[in-house]
Amino acid sequence: MMQYMSRLTWRWLEMLSLTLLLHAAGLSRSTAETVLAIEGSHFVVNGRPCFLLGISYYGGLGASADFIREDMADARRNGFNWLRVWATWAAFGNDVSAVGVDGRPREPFLGKLKWLVAECDRQGLVVDVTLNRGRESPSSPAGGWVADAASHQRAVETLVTALKPHRNWYLDLANEHDVRDARFVPAAELKVLRELVRRLDPACLVTSSFGGQDLDEQELRESFVSVGLDFLTPHRPRTAKSPRQTEAQTRAVLAAMDRFGHTAPVHYQEPFRRGYGDWQPAAADFLIDLRGAIAGGAAGWCLHNGAQNGAPGSQPRRSFDLGDKRLFDQLDSEELKVAAGVNKAVAEGKP
DSSP states (O other): OHHHHHHHHHHHHHHHHHHHHHHHTTTTOSOOSSOEEEETTEEEETTEEEOEEEEEOTTGGGSOHHHHHHHHHHHHHTTOOEEEEESSOEETTEEOOSBOTTSOBOTTHHHHHHHHHHHHHHHTOEEEEEOOBOOOOSSSSSOSSBOSHHHHHHHHHHHHHHHTTOSSEEEESSTTTTSSSTTOOOHHHHHHHHHHHHHHOTTOEEEOOEESSOOOHHHHHIIIIIIOOSSBOEEOOOSTTGGGGHHHHHHHHHHHHHHTTOOOOBEESSOOOTTSSSOOOOHHHHHHHHHHHHHHTOSEEEEOOOOOTTSGGGOOOGGGOOSSSOGGGTOOHHHHHHHHHHHHHHHHHOO
16 A cells, blocks of 8 residues: 555656646747648648657556656657557556546646647657546546546547647547447537537647447548548457458548548557457568558558556556556567567658
8 A cells, every 4th residue: 555655646746746847848838849730631740741650658647757758769769750648548546637537637647748748749749639438437437538528528628728839739539439338429529529629729630539440431421521520540440350451441431531522631540459359460460550551541550559458467558557667668579570660661651
């Protein structure tokens, strides 16, 4: 108990000091150094075309500043230029959410998010900030989600207002919003959230991810015509066949959008990962998937990672728990091979 309290107290003081440093150093300035935008079906960063090559960093708000800086250095060294952080994240007894279940600011973690986005802004990195609708469960009894539509709107307002000085981030309004469980957020509510973002910050880019299936034309129309999303973030099926299907599926999605006169990026922010199910993808599977995404015309791809389901203590927990070990110290040998090979794959795949 004393060890846990010491760890919790240390994290609180460390994150609180970061919040104070953020204001003291003037990092919440209005001048953005890294500007993410969209041109047609691709992203641009500071006016130049950019394939978003990223890595999952879900529990990043629970990592120390030193861990974050070291992970950023390793990410940039390997060619990664964006990372995905959840603003609603609770796992393994640690709630590191930047907003509470009611959507209100939750310190010191909102301050930590502001610092992380500012640091990424300075280093030329893009940040995916994700929200999650949910409810109390054994795995997240007290947080890691927003409770209802009103709380969701409050959370969006909290985040957009806090991060408005920066242009290097985008908002995933609702992770896997189409899944018919506690995550479900209907299109009508997404439209309200999207309009709220537009009122608060017209330049803020917005998506809302889909979970576990390839999308049909009706879902695409709803995303862009009805809701008004800026780009698409489908989470494709996680099977051994998936890597070799990504190129064709990407082409199909872009063609479907073209049929109703719309153009937008297709961004693979959460593909398959190791430790998820019976299939344990090897490095070659990840790189085939990445190359397929590029060849099909996708605008971004992620080295997704998370806890090792079924292993003692769910170790390694990777991005799901960054309190005691940083991410690159938790990646296994296959994932490190992927990290070492992604930059070359992107360079070879560029037209």
